[in-house]
Amino acid sequence: MNDPSEPTQSPQASSAAPAAGPSAPPAPPPARQETPGAVRRRASLAGAAVCVLLIIAIVLGSRLLTDFDSALLPYAVATVFLAFGITYRYTVWISSPGARRLFRQGWRSFFSAANFRRAPTALPRMIATYLGFQKFLGARSHARWAAHQLIFWGCVLAALITFPLTWGWFTFTSPTGSGPGYDMRIWGFKVLGFDALSFFGWVMFHGLDLAAVLVIAGASYFMWRRMKDRGAITGQRFAYDLIPLIALLVISVTGLLLTFSSIFLHGGGYEFLAILHMVSVVFTLIHLPFGKFFHIVQRPAAVGMQLFKYTARQDEQIFTCRRCGDPIDTTPYVENLQGTMRDLKLDFDEWAQYCPRCKRVLRGNAYLTHVKKGFK
Template sequence: MTEPSEASADVEPPAPGAPAGASSTPSGPRSVTTRATLAGAAASGLLVLAIVFGSRMLHNFDSALLPYAVATVFLAFGVAYRYTVWISAPGARRLFIEGRRSLFSLENFRGAPTALPRMAATYLGFQKFLGARSHARWAAHQLIFWGCVLAALITFPLTWGWFTFTSGSGSGPGYEMRMWGVKILGFDSLSLLGWLMFHGLDIAAVLVIPGASYFLWRRMKDRGAVTGQRFAYDLLPLIALIVISVTGLLLTFSSIFLHGGGYQFLAILHMASVVFTLIYIPFGKFFHIVQRPAAVGMQLFKYTGRKDDEVFACRRCGEPIDTGPYVENLRGTMRDLRLDFDAWAEYCPRCKRVLRGTAYLSHVKKGFK
């Protein structure tokens, strides 16, 4: 058995009177909160500087988009804060460290140079693991994912003043797209490219609405989903996505067909829904968007172990469980948590059930004979 890694070296013993097996974080709650607050403040400060310098000292910053920009600053603080708290837990910390080592390992890159791009596409882009559960859920998730990605790629740079669209002649139809004040391309607003440029958010909304509506319908009809769902955690994010998308489309509808009728009210409603959702992301279900990239490093960690034939076999039946490094990482996490049955990580699920049943018959049932 190997010694615990540096990730568990600073774990404090449980407090006197604490129950056996009680979990303990690498440091006290106050220390974790302090680190998380500093991380959030640093992320917010860096984003503010990026906005100021990226918009050429606010020369390209649109003051009408100030509420969106402020919301993104709060978003940066919340994401950094929540992520720091998350990786402070022993289990998440170990997975984060091992995943980071695998991601930045030159040995892994030389041995499997295409592994990282393939896993990024599989786990981040196309999320094939969802297809094993349900093709409909996978398709709906893809609609939401790519719609949100498209909206973020358009909204954030525009909000921060990094992207600008200006008329090349002052009267159109030629426009120029500039990034940080540098011309990227010119296009005709009446062409297909121009239409796509000015209606990218509408396309994103059209993708998100059916995907979010499917999951909302499923959470109202599926018995398994209804049983454990919570309104603020499971339903509110879907409702927020639908409200953002619908109000965004109504803004376009108002400007084209109603000559701006009701545009001001719709703009305020749309802004409020976007700001609320951005602030909600770090503290609700949407936080898994931030957590998901960590899965790539962890899968790479397991993949390299299999590639090196480091597969750990069950101590009882000999069936393969997982990679040797992954099993040892699991045992280390259980030791960090002061769990006294880390040796059970060396048995497959079937043998664990058999051993539990045997122990029950030998030590519990025996007393009733």
């Protein structure tokens, strides 16, 4: 143990310091790093494989394209590009040492029978609170949390409707050919029948309009915030922060205008609106894996990490600061962080064993001892 009054080295000059005391086992060697070219090749192969699987699923799910609507072909092509982009970037992301370690630990905790026996409700509770209702955002601002929820559930509803319809998995058919009775079929099998003139029927045919209203409300708040909030204005970038919000608004507004045109304008301007809507949707789907919305794909991986930390706390595996003894985090999490730092060849991984306050104190002592004394 270090003496609190004894000066120590700064993180930049501490590579020679012992990692965890005399009784600690030797640190494992850092993981072998893949070359960027090898990572890109593997990501491209993974993306191509997912695209092939999606195309096969579209063909089989639409009953050999019998239920596939050719008018929706641009949307279907965009989803194939979306699948490639998400798979490509996700593969590249988890190839980095930090993400790879967290990814493996998350899946290990997810498939652990011991974790399930000890805390069977932990994973469903985390999915609901961390992924679904995103309660961690409420600590920042209740208004931002509400806006996130509006966008999240609006996009989820739109995706659940749009993707199956685009792929030909969902069909709505009328036994009489003219309504008002309709059958909803999935992969050709009848799921339920409903009256198009009933409230349920109205909701079924206007689900995308309801999703558009939710998204417009949430995206409008964030647009207003980025125009008024000084903190948001200072750090925002047009392509990264504003383009995604503009795309969501254009998709939602043009979608509502399509309904408005068909009901109140007898189809006036429908073709132009349909093309504008299609272009905005295709652009957003292709842009999604390489822009700000990629965090939607990354977020589920964070649930596994939360489960990893939660199960360690249940076992009371708490790592305490080497200097003051205050708890820092779970022991497996600190060890995972140190392993990542070794993989990145950061030669001060032992500093993960100190709490933030002690790090500042030790850095100050090192500065007084090794830097400022040169001015005396």
